[in-house]
Amino acid sequence: MSENNLENLRKKIVDLASESLKNNDATGWFETVYTDAKGDSSQVPWAKSTTHPYLQDWLEKYPPQTEGKTAIVIGCGLGDDAEVLAKLGFKVTAFDISPTAISWCQQRFPDSEVNYFVGDLFNLDSSLQHSFDFVFECRTIQALPLKMRSDSIEAISSLVAKKGTLIVITRYRDSETEPDGPPWPLWPLSEGELSQFKQLGLEEVRRDIFIEEDKPGMVQLRLQYQRL
Numbered sequence: 001m002s003e004n005n006l007e008n009l010r011k012k013i014v015d016l017a018s019e020s021l022k023n024n025d026a027t028g029w030f031e032t033v034y035t036d037a038k039g040d041s042s043q044v045p046w047a048k049s050t051t052h053p054y055l056q057d058w059l060e061k062y063p064p065q066t067e068g069k070t071a072i073v074i075g076c077g078l079g080d081d082a083e084v085l086a087k088l089g090f091k092v093t094a095f096d097i098s099p100t101a102i103s104w105c106q107q108r109f110p111d112s113e114v115n116y117f118v119g120d121l122f123n124l125d126s127s128l129q130h131s132f133d134f135v136f137e138c139r140t141i142q143a144l145p146l147k148m149r150s151d152s153i154e155a156i157s158s159l160v161a162k163k164g165t166l167i168v169i170t171r172y173r174d175s176e177t178e179p180d181g182p183p184w185p186l187w188p189l190s191e192g193e194l195s196q197f198k199q200l201g202l203e204e205v206r207r208d209i210f211i212e213e214d215k216p217g218m219v220q221l222r223l224q225y226q227r228l
């Protein structure tokens, strides 16, 4: 995609998200992004149509035990990350608030073993609590307004089983103040926000920092937590 198209898409996201927030609906705009894309993943700005490279790298460096283990993917988008975990042998559940995203996953992967469902992180069935050996969260929290971050971290943490692993991939900001510049949904997570995982009983066991050549000002983290 050209720089120009990318900039237009980025502006569209900021406008949609800001409008959504004005209407007191911080998550409604995701469905609009997926429906407007009309099956063209290049119109979904976060879609990579392949496993997220930081997940792929982690799976290769630290191959998890998958036999008889359960995994869940938060805000699974177009399903690539859920699929790789299922191929490795996890029994995978994956959900997204966008019905269009979920039916897109089902069309892309008709023979999938993944249990996809439309679901809201803030309203999940209580039977899912502490049920997953592996929880994968990639860029969902950072797409939510600051006032929803704490609840989202709590909801994600509650899914991790005893001794389970949580992987979080997120953009990172090194300040607790509200960032300047473009409005939400482009605000990275802060150390204070991340510290809530620890308060919720998850120990940070590994942190990797990524700065990509073409995005020098953007710090991304891959965090690995474990419930003790």
Ligand SMILES: C[S@@+](CC[C@H](N)C(=O)[O-])C[C@H]1O[C@@H](n2cnc3c(N)ncnc32)[C@H](O)[C@@H]1O
Pocket: 027, 030, 031, 046, 047, 048, 052, 074, 075, 076, 077, 078, 095, 096, 097, 098, 101, 119, 120, 121, 122, 137, 138, 139, 140, 143
């Ligand atoms: C920035 S996208 C990231 C998608 C995917 N995780 C990835 O990294 O490609 C955030 C995703 O979270 C989903 N989402 C946002 N709020 C959600 C919620 N409350 N419950 C479930 N999914 C949500 C959106 O529909 C969207 O697919």
